[in-house]
Amino acid sequence: MADIKIEKKKGWKDLPACDYLEAGSAAAFETGDWRSERPVWIPENCIQCLFCWVYCPDSAVVVKDSLMAGFNYKHCKGCGICAVECPGKKGKKAIVMEAEKK
Amino acid sequence: MVNLKELSKRPELLSGGHRLCSGCGAGIIARQVMMAAADRPVVVANATGCLEVSTTIYPFSAWKAPWFHSAFENAAASCSGIEAAYKALKRTGKVNKDIRFITFGGDGGTYDIGFQSLSGAMERRHRMLYVCYNNEAYMNTGIQRSSATPLGAYASTSPVGKVKKGKEQIKKDLTKVMVAHNIPYVAQSAVGYWNDLITKTQKALDIDGPTFINVLQPCRLGWGYNPADTAVIGRMAVETCFWPIYEVVDGKYKINVKPKEKKPIEEYLKPQSRFKHLLRPENAGIVAEIQKNIDENWAWLLMMEECTNR
Numbered sequence: 031m032a033d034i035k036i037e038k039k040k041g042w043k044d045l046p047a048c049d050y051l052e053a054g055s056a057a058a059f060e061t062g063d064w065r066s067e068r069p070v071w072i073p074e075n076c077i078q079c080l081f082c083w084v085y086c087p088d089s090a091v092v093v094k095d096s097l098m099a100g101f102n103y104k105h106c107k108g109c110g111i112c113a114v115e116c117p118g119k120k121g122k123k124a125i126v127m128e129a130e131k132k
Numbered sequence: 133m134v135n136l137k138e139l140s141k142r143p144e145l146l147s148g149g150h151r152l153c154s155g156c157g158a159g160i161i162a163r164q165v166m167m168a169a170a171d172r173p174v175v176v177a178n179a180t181g182c183l184e185v186s187t188t189i190y191p192f193s194a195w196k197a198p199w200f201h202s203a204f205e206n207a208a209a210s211c212s213g214i215e216a217a218y219k220a221l222k223r224t225g226k227v228n229k230d231i232r233f234i235t236f237g238g239d240g241g242t243y244d245i246g247f248q249s250l251s252g253a254m255e256r257r258h259r260m261l262y263v264c265y266n267n268e269a270y271m272n273t274g275i276q277r278s279s280a281t282p283l284g285a286y287a288s289t290s291p292v293g294k295v296k297k298g299k300e301q302i303k304k305d306l307t308k309v310m311v312a313h314n315i316p317y318v319a320q321s322a323v324g325y326w327n328d329l330i331t332k333t334q335k336a337l338d339i340d341g342p343t344f345i346n347v348l349q350p351c352r353l354g355w356g357y358n359p360a361d362t363a364v365i366g367r368m369a370v371e372t373c374f375w376p377i378y379e380v381v382d383g384k385y386k387i388n389v390k391p392k393e394k395k396p397i398e399e400y401l402k403p404q405s406r407f408k409h410l411l412r413p414e415n416a417g418i419v420a421e422i423q424k425n426i427d428e429n430w431a432w433l434l435m436m437e438e439c440t441n442r
Contacts, residue, residue: 056149056187056194064154080136084167084326085363087159089148096137105148109155109352110360127360 057105061088065108067127071100075124082112082125134168134330142170143196150194151186155359157323157349157366158183161265162236164326166197168333173231175214176200179207179241182272183265204241209249211235212258232337233260239280240270242346243306254313254342261336261343264306267351275354279304282374283425284418286406287354297415298406302425307346311380316341319379322348324366328377328388335379348375356405365403372400373430374422378437385437394430397423 069082078098083091090106092099108130116125145166152159162183166174177200178184184201187194202210211233221227237246242264250262269287270276277287283302286292290299310318317339321329329347336343350357350365357365369375372395378387397419401407410419 053193054147054196056189056192057147059149059151059192061149061151080140081326083140084136084164085160087152087156087163087362088150088154089144089146089163093140096140102148107154109362110358111155111160111362114360115363 060104061107062104065103065106065130067108067110068103068130069101069106069108069110069112069125070128071098072122072124072126075119075122077117077119077124079117081115081117085111085115087111134327134334139167139330142167145170145174145196146187147194147196149192151189152182153353153359155352155362156182157267157351157362158238158265160323160362161263161329161347161349162187164329165234165236165263165333168330169232169234169337172337173229174198175211175218175231175233177207177211177214177233177235179235179237179246180204180272181236181238181241181265182267183236183238185272205245206249207235207237207241207246208253208260208262211260211262212253212256215258215260233258234337235260235262237262237264238270238272239264239266239268240272240278242266243279243304251313254310254315254344257315258342259340261333261345263333264344264346265349266346267349267354268303269351269354271351271354280306283422284407284410284415286409292409297409297418305429307344310344310346311383313342314383315344316382317343317379319343319345320348320375320377321345322366322370322375322377323350324363325370325377325389332379354406356408357403361403365400368395368400368403371395372397373426374400376430376433378433384440385433386441387433387437397426 083093088105090102092102110127113125113127116123118124146163175198215233266280268280269278275288277290277299280303281287281299284298286298292298307320317336319332321332332345348369350362352359370377370389371391377389
């Protein structure tokens with residue numbers, strides 16, 4: 031009969047505490063290639079209301095020093111919520127959607 | 133009152149690159165709640181659902197706050213356990229920080245599957261905020277009906293054909309059920325009112341006790357509308373009084389948004405493909421029933437606001 035080695039089971043203290051992922055590592059994943067339309071920012075029509083930022087589901091509106099500073103096209107999925115919510119200046123939108131070129 | 137310029141200085145606790153649909157309302161709700169909570173240490177527990185599945189696809193995580201998930205039905209129980217452990221550690225002096233606890237659950241994980249654990253956690257008076265992102269069906273698994281699905285709505289298990297005309301039952305009013313738990317703070321909010329949701333989150337986190345916010349979340353996949361209109365649809369639900377925005381603080385009702393003129397429900401039904409069969413002339417009876425339910429509920433709310441604030 032072959033020698034059977036039975037491995038001693040690990041006690042609960044020897045097991046790793048839990049499986050963990052690095053915080054916010056999803057930022058490394060590109061969801062921008064889902065887009066069929068891209069938002070384009072027109073700074074001269076922007077009143078810096080930040081509605082685009084507060085309504086973006088993908089954290090893809092870049093805000094620097096409390097001012098809108100453009101889009102993160104790596105994460106933007108092109109839903110167009112920002113363009114709809116944008117109040118613009120004198121009826122001119124500061125965010126418009128343009129077809130994504132191939 | 134919330135200031136967006138001030139909020140934008142806080143750290144972003146939900147990163148981009150998660151795999152929610154483009155134009156998803158759950159992403160908006162999670163971001164706005166985390167914006168409100170980002171000025172203090174916060175721990176998040178998550179029920180199984182769209183938000184949990186798409187923000188934590190292995191080996192990625194979109195959360196920058198301590199985050200916990202174990203199963204569909206026990207998000208509130210898990211969060212209450214974490215809160216109890218925190219209290220014990222604080223009592224023995226091992227933790228000194230003032231930490232807040234938030235649970236996110238979809239309507240499936242809140243109204244149906246997670247209901248008993250939520251009810252228990254609220255009854256045990258844990259200091260935690262439960263946020264339900266309510267998209268009125270099981271969107272993650274293929275749009276099955278839940279007890280939050282409204283009357284007449286299409287779902288894959290409440291189909292539309294020659295005999296069936298969508299869901300045949302009215303939805304459960306979970307907000308009223310939570311009020312019946314006599315907890316210090318219960319509120320309803322909707323995507324499209326960022327100020328309302330952020331203010332309510334801040335208010336709830338400052339209350340020493342269990343709190344609950346039910347947020348209507350338009351779902352571009354299950355509701356069938358143009359994804360750019362997520363916030364517009366949410367506002368339409370409030371303007372037609374289909375989803376009134378109100379809060380109940382220590383039993384006192386306050387309606388936060390009172391539409392100047394109540395829009396007819398057809399305006400809310402029209403842009404959504406889940407209701408498109410209701411606009412046919414033979415289904416006018418269902419629309420009339422929905423309108424009747426809305427009118428009765430709105431009148432009841434106005435009455436409650438008057439009675440409880442005397």
